[in-house]
Every structure is written in C-alpha cells, then in structure tokens.
Amino acid sequence: MKTGVPRRWFALTLLALLLTSLLFSATALLAMVSCKDPLPSWNAGEAKDRILAFVRNVTQPGSPAFVPVQERIAVFDNDGTLCLEKPVPFQFAFSFERIRALAEIDTELAEQQPYKAVIDGDEVTLHNLDPAELEQTLMISFAGTTIESFQEAVNYWMGRARHPRYQRFYTELVYQPMMELLDYLRTNDFRIFVVSGSGADFIRVFSGTLYGIPVERVVGSSLVYELEKTAGGQRIIKTDKLNSYNVDGEKVLNIALHIGRRPILAFGNSDGDLAMLEYADNGKGPGLSLLLHHDDETREYLYAQGAEKAIETARSRGWQIVGMARDFKYVFPFELSQPR
C-alpha cells in the first residue's frame, strides 16, 4: 500500500462520510425524542396539562392507564367544537341559500316558517325556532338530490361564501388549538371521528382537507337514502325521511353502530354532546371528557345557551372545561400569520 496524499484523502473522505451519516442519525433521533410543544396554540394551564398527561398515560407502555392502540378512539363534535357555529352553523348558512331558492319557486312556502324568517333575514325568529326542527327542515330541503350533487353544491358554496363577521371563508374558521389537538392525537395513534348533529354528507366534503379526518370517520345526521336503478347503473338519492338526528343519546347509539367501540376521549361544547361525554367517562378504563366553553366575546362569541346542563355536569363530574378566553392562545389559524 502506498502512503501519501491519496491515502490520506481516502481516509478523510471516509471520515467525512461517516460523520455525515452519524450526524444525520443523531438529528433523526433527536427529532424523535424532541420536546417540541405539540400544542403551541394552547396557553399553559390545567386544560393543556390534563390533555398532555392523559395522552402520556394512555400511550406509555407499562403505565397503569395504558390503552392499546386498537382502543384509542377519540370523538369530536363539529359545530362549536372544531369550528365556529355562530351566528349559525356552517350547514345552516349553506342551506339558507337552498331555502331561499325553494321559496322563490313556491310562493306558498315563502309564507311558512322557517322559509319566511330565512328570506327576511329575521334572526330573532330563527333563533327562537326549535333547532332540531329547523335543522331537519334544512336537511329535508335537499330531498331528491343525489349525495354527489349535494356535495358538489356544498363544495361550491364553501369556495365562495364568506362569514358575515370575519369576512373570511368558512374553511378559515376552524379552531387552531383543536387542529393541533387532532394532530397530537393522531401522532399518538388515536383514531379520530367527527360525531356531529350536522349532516354526515355535509361534513364529509371538508373533513379530509380541513381536519385530516377521512370520510368514513364522520358520523352525522342523515336522511334515509334510496337506491335508484338508472340506465348506466345506480344512483343514491336523499329522501325526505329522516334516518338519524345525531344529537344527545343518538350520538352514543350511532357511535355504537358506526364505530363499535367506546371512545376514550370525547370533546364537545353543548348539551347535545352530554351523552357522548358521559359515554367516554363511563368505561372501566381511562377516559377524558372535555367541554369547550365559549367565553371569548372579543375573539369569538360569548354564549352558554344550550350548554347549561353540559357545563353543570362537567363541573360536578370533574370533566375538563376548556375556556376559550383562558386556554386558547390563538383561536383561528389566520391569527398565526398576523402581527399580534
């Protein structure tokens, strides 16, 4: 073997390659055990601590609260939990256009409620209508359409309509801390489901792009479907019969029917979520029930109407109440790109 420059260069090259490779491995390792805050838009406090502790406990092998991956089911209400629901839920805002179109064709309909209130923009009357009845009327206003054409209409609306207060697309009005929580749970091998009083067909249009939740993990209200034979094959039509209005106890029954397993984490914001929050808290194993409290008039809305029983039960059973004013450092994703 000759000595001299070539051999030295050879050794140095090898050394450089090895060091690069070691450095790369070390970086990868460091990233794996990194202590980066998984919930940067949450303020420090009890809510954040409890979420982090719960996830740590159920995921750490050997922990007495350890939950195997296949049982890590988390359920989230949609309106007012993952996204804004004031002055009306997304689905209402979308359906009002349909209501107006139907009333234009049928002048008799235009004199009936809720059509009249929608046409007149009469928010007081709308607010005083039974929300269950109102939502069912809105859903049924799409009877006769196929799921596909309904979803195309939703998609078109979402790319165009803007929220009256924020003047932003509805897709911008999700809660940033909740998006981080979804990511954090996913990283810890949770399977996350939306369990909403709004229509499943409606939420499925944006659950993938907005929440990273695939269509089959959306459980919602639904009309009875009908299979129609066509020349080319089949079409699925939405009828005017309600199949399921997914609120209160129905959320629990639909979780049993669609998911088939008790969730270990449930997050809601109203009395319609109460039964579901109880379900997550009822098992023999660990469970975390969380209630979002809308107490931030400046950045969002201040309201507790329709959540009175849920708040009371959360207090008495020690569920975690998440106060938007106190616990959310940022509310909406667009705040992150703005000077504070």
Add this chain to the structure above:
Amino acid sequence: MKTGVPRRWFALTLLALLLTSLLFSATALLAMVSCKDPLPSWNAGEAKDRILAFVRNVTQPGSPAFVPVQERIAVFDNDGTLCLEKPVPFQFAFSFERIRALAEIDTELAEQQPYKAVIDGDEVTLHNLDPAELEQTLMISFAGTTIESFQEAVNYWMGRARHPRYQRFYTELVYQPMMELLDYLRTNDFRIFVVSGSGADFIRVFSGTLYGIPVERVVGSSLVYELEKTAGGQRIIKTDKLNSYNVDGEKVLNIALHIGRRPILAFGNSDGDLAMLEYADNGKGPGLSLLLHHDDETREYLYAQGAEKAIETARSRGWQIVGMARDFKYVFPFELSQPR
C-alpha cells in the same frame, strides 16, 4: 500526523463501517422492490393476474388508472367470501343455541318455526325458510341484551364450538387466499371494510383478530339500539326492532352512510352482494368486482343457490369470477401446516 498501524486500522475500521452501512441500505432497498409473491395460496391464472394488475395499475403513480390513497376503499362480504358459510353461516350456528335456550323456557315458542326446526335439527325445513326472515328472527332473539353481553356470548361460543364437518373451531375456517388478499391490499394502502348481511355486533368480535379489520370498518345488519340510564351511567340495549338488514341494495346504501365513498374493489359471493358489486363497477374511475364461486365439493362445498343472478351478471359484465377449485391452491389456513 503519524503513519503506521493505528492510522491504517483507523481507515480500515471506517471502511468496514461504511461498507456495513451501505450493505444495510442495499438490503433494505432490495426488500422494498422484492418480487415475493403476495398471493402464494392463489393458483396462477386469470383471477390472480387480474387482481395483481388492478392493484398495480391503481397504485402506480403516473398510471392512467392511478387512484389516490384516500380513495382506495375495498369492501368484502363476510359469509361465503371471507369465511365458510355452510351448512349455515357462523351467526346462525351461534344463534341456534340461543333459540334452543329460549324454546326451553317458552314451550309455546318451541312449537313455532324456526324454533321447532332448530330444536329438531330439521335441516330441510331450515333450508326452505326465507333466509331473510330466519336471520331477522335469530337477531331479534337477542333483544334485551347489551352489546357487551352479546359479544361476550359470541366470544365464548367461538372458543368452544366446532364445525360439524371439519371438526375445527370456526376461527380456523376462513379462506387462506382471501386473508392474503386482505394483506396485499393493506400493503397497498387500501382501507378494507367488511360489508355483511350478518350482524355488525357479531362480526366485530373477531374482525380484528381474524381479518385484521378494526371494528369501525365492519358494516352489517343491526337492530335498533336503545340508551338506558343506569345508576352507574348508561347501557346500550339491543331492541327487537330491526334497524337495517344489510343485503342487496341496502349494502350500497349502508356503504354510502357508513363509509361515504364508492369502493373501487368489491368482493362477494351471492345475489345479496350483487348491488355492491355493481356499485364498485359504476364509477367513472377504475373498479374491480369479484365473485367467489363455490365449486369445490372436495375441499369445501359445491353450491350456486342464491348466487344465480350474481353469476349471470358477473359473466355478462365481465366481472372476475373466482373459482375455488381452480383458483385456490389452498382453501383453509390449516392446510398450510399439513402434508399435502
């Protein structure tokens, strides 16, 4: 810098480390592109070729038939498609014990059908009963139980009962080629659902351990559930009202309701799967519909009753008919550990 042994050793060590690392990477790369047969229990032939070609086409980026991961939904019937269904489906065999127990308590019931036929072991009468009516009677025989206690009973039965012909546990009577197909599809990022006429609560007991399919990916027949308040919280009770009998067109409607997306691959074996096979073939994009034909009297059973329309449609529309005698090298997993 000194020359001599230490430096040479240093360079050699570096070289060895680098070579090891390169070898390791090469092995990993080789494993990734390895040509191991993913369907070893399938005989070479049209069925196997078509499955392999379909999966290759929908997964290869740039292919005109490429299907993005989020749209790779596959649906499988259960009885007679993933597992044996003769002389009666698993759920029937299980429920017959319940029927006998109920008839023992209620002697009047014992004189009615199907109770009388079950008690007498009268296979001819059972065979001539309307299968839809029979199955619904069997399901309703569990009215009043909770989902949990029902599933405990199923679990207990499965650990004990043996199939009359094979004298093996029911869990051993799944089709080995189908298990390989499930694995192969999973490897290619398909989300796989069982869509069965049997009860979802029933199949969920073993879908995870037998098929690797989690409970939330089981769509089946169901009774209406009822939420009962208890001192400790809630209980979910199965009522005696049918919620959904998941056969024929109902399979398509339940896929729309539970999954929310058209499958690109559907596998069934009877007329009850026909609508679902049409659904997978109806989209604008690629779709593969497969029908398992029970033509192997020696290793399994020979029958086409209740599959006549499906076979005819499969032929006329060019769906893939999988012949058990011709296409299955092995039928059951236990054959793999036996001398041939």
